[in-house]
Amino acid sequence: xxxxxxxxxxxxxxxxxxxxxxxxxxxxxxxxxxxxxxxxxxxxxxxxxxxxxxxxxxxxxxxxxxxxxxxxxxxxxxxxxxxxxxxxxxxxxxxxxxxxxxxxxxxxxxxxxxxxxxxxxxxxxxxxxxxxxxxxxxxxxxxxxxxxxxxxxxxxxxxxxxxxxxxxxxxxxxxx
Amino acid sequence: xxxxxxxxxxxxxxxxxxxxxxxxxxxxxxxxxxxxxxxxxxxxxxxxxxxxxxxxxxxxxxxxxxxxxxxxxxxxxxxxxxxxxxxxxxxxxxxxxxxxxxxxxxxxxxxxxxxxxxxxxxxxxxxxxxxxxxxxxxxxxxxxxxxxxxxxxxxxxxxxxxxxxxxxxxxxxxxxxxxxxxxxxxxxxxxxxxxxxxxxxxxxxxxxxxxxxxxxxxxxxxxxxxxxxxxxxxxxxxxxxxxxxxxxxxxxxxxxxxxxxxxxxxxxxxxxxxxxxxxxxxxxxxxxxxxxxxxxxxxxxxxxxxxxxxxxxxxxxxxxxxxxxxxxxxxxxxxxx
Numbered sequence: 225x226x227x228x229x230x231x232x233x234x235x236x237x238x239x240x241x242x243x244x245x246x247x248x249x250x251x252x253x254x255x256x257x258x259x260x261x262x263x264x265x266x267x268x269x270x271x272x273x274x275x276x277x278x279x280x281x282x283x284x285x286x287x288x289x290x291x292x293x294x295x296x297x298x299x300x301x302x303x304x305x306x307x308x309x310x311x312x313x314x315x316x317x318x319x320x321x322x323x324x325x326x327x328x329x330x331x332x333x334x335x336x337x338x339x340x341x342x343x344x345x346x347x348x349x350x351x352x353x354x355x356x357x358x359x360x361x362x363x364x365x366x367x368x369x370x371x372x373x374x375x376x377x378x379x380x381x382x383x384x385x386x387x388x389x390x391x392x393x394x395x396x397x398x399x400x
Numbered sequence: 401x402x403x404x405x406x407x408x409x410x411x412x413x414x415x416x417x418x419x420x421x422x423x424x425x426x427x428x429x430x431x432x433x434x435x436x437x438x439x440x441x442x443x444x445x446x447x448x449x450x451x452x453x454x455x456x457x458x459x460x461x462x463x464x465x466x467x468x469x470x471x472x473x474x475x476x477x478x479x480x481x482x483x484x485x486x487x488x489x490x491x492x493x494x495x496x497x498x499x500x501x502x503x504x505x506x507x508x509x510x511x512x513x514x515x516x517x518x519x520x521x522x523x524x525x526x527x528x529x530x531x532x533x534x535x536x537x538x539x540x541x542x543x544x545x546x547x548x549x550x551x552x553x554x555x556x557x558x559x560x561x562x563x564x565x566x567x568x569x570x571x572x573x574x575x576x577x578x579x580x581x582x583x584x585x586x587x588x589x590x591x592x593x594x595x596x597x598x599x600x601x602x603x604x605x606x607x608x609x610x611x612x613x614x615x616x617x618x619x620x621x622x623x624x625x626x627x628x629x630x631x632x633x634x635x636x637x638x639x640x641x642x643x644x645x646x647x648x649x650x651x652x653x654x655x656x657x658x659x660x661x662x663x664x665x666x667x668x669x670x671x672x673x674x675x676x677x678x679x680x681x682x683x684x685x686x687x688x689x690x691x692x693x694x695x696x697x698x699x700x701x702x703x704x705x706x707x708x709x710x711x712x713x714x715x716x717x718x719x720x721x722x723x724x725x726x727x728x729x730x731x732x733x734x735x736x737x
Contacts, residue, residue, distance in 0.1 A: 255441050263433040277437050284441050396413040
């Protein structure tokens with residue numbers, strides 16, 4: 225996943241402004257910029273390609289729905305990542321089922337065999353974590369957010385982020 | 401996976417990767433979404449890109465729920481087909497013992513036995529009429545009313561209905577465990593009996609969507625899904641209170657999450673039925689819409705006895721034969737007298 229460029233906040237603000245002005249390059253720019261990142265976060269949370277794509281679509285729709293109420297003092301990408309994690313957690317709750325190892329197979333679908341092998345290893349390990357712990361791992365290791373940013377997104381104390389991450393890493397180390 | 405890649409993964413979770421190595425880890429783990437995803441997102445919000453339209457936001461929920469809504473209609477329709485099978489409609493005209501009159505009970509009073517009556521000895525028929533619930537059902541006001549419903553008769557006499565009933569796809573669906581399980585679920589019953597569902601199904605916009613070419617091919621491509629979502633009919637539908645009530649209801653969510661519903665959605669026969677011309681015509685049929693809205697039919701559908709009948713092996717066997725359905729219907733008529 226590409227690192228977020230330094231000028232991200234300013235570029236996002238510009239794109240949001242373009243959206244609110246009704247200019248087509250606004251939403252196109254935001255979708256172009258974030259759809260792949262959000263898809264990957266959702267995929268790691270859900271372990272299913274189709275579900276991840278559905279969540280990505282829903283997040284964009286919801287984001288545009290609420291764009292007028294979006295407070296620009298917050299970072300746009302934090303806001304939209306938060307929506308992605310929450311939407312993924314909600315989907316997991318709605319399903320009310322444990323994701324089985326067979327479900328992880330879906331992660332392998334888009335890539336060649338080599339990539340599938342790598343993702344299979346990590347994907348299986350991730351899906352054995354509790355969803356809340358998984359969210360912390362995904363935001364930290366797959367989206368490179370800081371403890372404070374993760375705490376803000378998930379609305380939990382920084383100390384909780386650290387403890388969840390510590391526990392989750394222990395489990396992942398044992399699995400991998 | 402080579403050794404170096406494995407080490408990067410392992411060290412990432414050890415917390416010992418450098419920033420550059422962490423970036424390599426993320427690059428290694430990154431997956432490409434479907435090439436259609438970006439286009440799907442953008443195409444579903446054309447109004448948004450031109451001017452900010454609050455209604456646009458509603459499409460969001462529709463995107464992922466659309467198929468489910470349509471699927472719900474299919475399931476509802478399938479229940480109606482089964483009911484039609486029980487009652488023996490549509491009349492086949494030249495076939496002895498077929499039922500098609502407005503006053504069926506009177507028509508068959510005192511009628512002489514035909515060759516078809518011999519099939520009363522059929523074990524499935526006998527099993528059904530030995531079942532107290534079935535007897536109670538055929539004697540019920542709801543059953544009687546449904547049979548006398550003008551829209552019901554029109555529907556069952558339509559070519560679309562005949563074609564669907566003759567299709568392998570329908571038979572497979574009616575016989576599938578997923579369909580039976582779904583119909584027996586509380587969530588489905590709640591949804592189906594809700595006023596919101598009824599209102600939604602009765603809307604002209606809903607019928608436009610159901611009858612559209614895109615809807616017919618809804619499982620075939622993302623482009624068709626987008627075409628539906630971009631349509632005025634879809635927007636009207638999503639703007640309705642009924643749609644929002646359904647989409648936000650616990651029953652609908654439970655239904656979506658159920659294994660039976662997912663299984664049915666993935667069923668080839670279900671998809672085949674949904675994409676057929678006959679089904680499309682049926683969805684656009686006025687009689688079908690009015691029937692769905694009728695109290696008599698809803699009452700019939702929601703009765704335990706009717707569901708029990710639908711779920712029985714004897715009925716499933718019977719429903720595959722028009723002759724046996726006719727015999728069953730005649731016996732039902734006699735029971736009502």
